[in-house]
């Protein structure tokens with residue numbers, strides 16, 4: 682089954698609201714409607730969601746917008762958190778869940794990742810489920826088991842049609858922000874194991890329809906190594922998503 686490539690920019694804690702207008706406008710101006718061969722999602726900080734959506738709406742852009750985190754409860758006493766109704770109101774349709782930085786620094790667990798994924802699909806939003814091993818796990822030779830356990834935990838309790846709303850991003854922690862990428866063989870091996878796990882949980886047809894992304898120091902100079910891999914359908918991009926030239930070059934490469 683042909684899967685449409687998908688490139689997602691994770692801006693992390695970068696860009697003020699004013700700067701987010703400049704960056705999203707730069708990306709939108711550069712290509713705008715040419716991008717129907719590649720799905721594009723921008724995930725700015727939550728305070729930038731409104732300005733970025735406004736820019737893209739004004740441009741009638743095909744680019745979609747996502748958050749970097751969400752709480753699973755619709756409202757309540759959760760200081761500092763944002764809710765799914767807030768994302769829907771602002772026009773965000775995607776949300777990153779379980780990024781390794783949140784697992785490491787903000788106590789995100791397999792259990793809370795699953796709660797977030799379930800709440801997002803209940804609202805018909807698209808979770809971007811992040812998985813990936815540390816260097817210690819890779820060196821111990823247990824990467825496949827570790828990552829597929831993360832996938833099973835994140836997707837527990839979902840129906841196939843709900844799982845199909847999500848994408849999975851394989852991001853080896855040792856490759857994030859380090860300039861050191863996985864080899865295409867390493868990335869393909871893990872992404873194939875992720876797809877096999879999804880097939881086991883939800884059936885082959887659903888698994889074949891779902892997109893699996895690679896993330897970790899992806900940039901214009903190395904994207905062409907990853908895109909031909911059978912089970913890699915795009916990228917979750919950090920640093921290179923903060924520059925118009927780099928991000929648009931990545932999207933173009935994914936559409937080749």
Ligand SMILES: O=C(CO)COP(=O)(O)O
Pocket residue numbers: 691780852856857858859860896897898899917918919920921
């Ligand atoms: O964590 C990432 C995207 O979510 C990857 O970040 P870098 O592309 O900066 O390595």
